[in-house]
Amino acid sequence: MWVFVLSEMSEFAFFFTVFLVVKLLHPELFSTAPAQLNTKAGLANTLLLITSSWFVANAVRAARSAKRKKSMGWLALTITAGLLYCAIKYLEYLWNVEHGISTRTNIFFALYYYLAFNHLLHVLIGICVIGWALLQSWLGSYDSENLGGLEGAATYWHMIDLVWILLFPMLYIVG
Secondary structure (H helix, E strand, C coil), X not given: CHHHHHHHHHHHHHHHHHHHHHHHHCHHXXXXXXXXXXXXXXXXXXXXXXXXXXXXXXXXXXXXXXXXXXXXXXXXXXXXHHHHHHHHHHHHHHHHHHCCCCCCCXXXXXXXXXXXXXXXXXXXXXXXXXXXXXHHHHCCCCECCECHHHHHHHHHHHHHHHHHHHHHHHHHHCC
């Protein structure tokens, strides 16, 4: 799992570097464009993902204490938060279209869409991974001594959260 997470982080690090290089080449554009985005949607998604990381941490903690049903509840909340993230992102994209923001608007928005959509895809994968961990919990595959799959799923989810914590200020705030 760690090799997978590190490869995913390397992918995002590469595109963060591309973003920063392009920002150096177009400083005026990158100082004004973030103000056109729906910062409230970005903030709501930030709070959702931070909360979802707390949920998944509680799921692991409950599983370590042999509280399978509680762990499953926390995993279900994690999935719910991930789905809410997706719904807000969808509404944000609709808002962008209504305000004339697309991948063709300028290079900032092209990069914004690439990074935000790439992250959205990782959230969707994460929802599936957490769903698999929930199914495995339901089937009784984990016990307080055998949590490798659950811990791996939680690690992936935390990586998704960490990437968003870096993306949010980079895209929405720092001009």
